[in-house]
Amino acid sequence: MKGQFFPYKDENISKSRPVITYALIAINVAVFFLSLTDFSGFIEKYAFVPGAIVPITILTAMFLHGGFDHIFGNMWYLFLFGDNVEDRLGKIKYIMFYLLSGLAATFVHWLTDPKSLVPTLGASGAISGVLGAYLVFYPHVRVHVASYYYSGTVPAAAMIGFWFVLQLILGTVSLVGRGSGIAFWAHVGGFVFGAAVALLYKSIKR
Numbered sequence: 001m002k003g004q005f006f007p008y009k010d011e012n013i014s015k016s017r018p019v020i021t022y023a024l025i026a027i028n029v030a031v032f033f034l035s036l037t038d039f040s041g042f043i044e045k046y047a048f049v050p051g052a053i054v055p056i057t058i059l060t061a062m063f064l065h066g067g068f069d070h071i072f073g074n075m076w077y078l079f080l081f082g083d084n085v086e087d088r089l090g091k092i093k094y095i096m097f098y099l100l101s102g103l104a105a106t107f108v109h110w111l112t113d114p115k116s117l118v119p120t121l122g123a124s125g126a127i128s129g130v131l132g133a134y135l136v137f138y139p140h141v142r143v144h145v146a147s148y149y150y151s152g153t154v155p156a157a158a159m160i161g162f163w164f165v166l167q168l169i170l171g172t173v174s175l176v177g178r179g180s181g182i183a184f185w186a187h188v189g190g191f192v193f194g195a196a197v198a199l200l201y202k203s204i205k206r
Helices: 019-035 039-046 057-063 068-089 091-112 124-137 156-176 184-205
Strands: 006-010 142-146 151-155
Touching: 006 068, 019 039, 019 057, 019 068, 019 091, 039 057, 057 091, 068 091, 068 124, 068 184, 091 124, 091 184, 124 156, 124 184, 142 156, 151 156, 156 184
Parallel strands: none
Antiparallel strands: 006 142, 142 151
């Protein structure tokens, strides 16, 4: 989950303890440190490879990460935005939503490069779904960000919207040029799925 800014706080207090978000973070961190005991073996066995699909890896790849910066970035975004989405959806619906967002992200990534033999791993797709839902549920919440150019607060819609446009641009570049090794279309797929589910949820609640 990278961008040209670092969000470090949002002005959105949860009404309940986000136990599912904390549990997801704990599981991801535990799996990451476990994978360090045989990293190449874990990647070979549990990462998702579009051109050589092993069904279980569609799920297991969501809990693998390629390095300390990778897991820190993903878990920070989940910590910052997941609690409020969990609060809005409720515990059971939230965990289902998280996993389905990851599955949707993997599917879109597969569509863009179905013959790729490059392993795909990380929680970015599922967390992109969380960002999509957050944008729908809390577009006007102020988010504190820091970057080389600006430090202050911006609406969640501006911050997350900028991030999404960046994923679209970089994803398009990856299709027509040399790939960067980042599954940008998984981010796009997870985000669109998350936003669509949140819009449907709001409609049903009305």
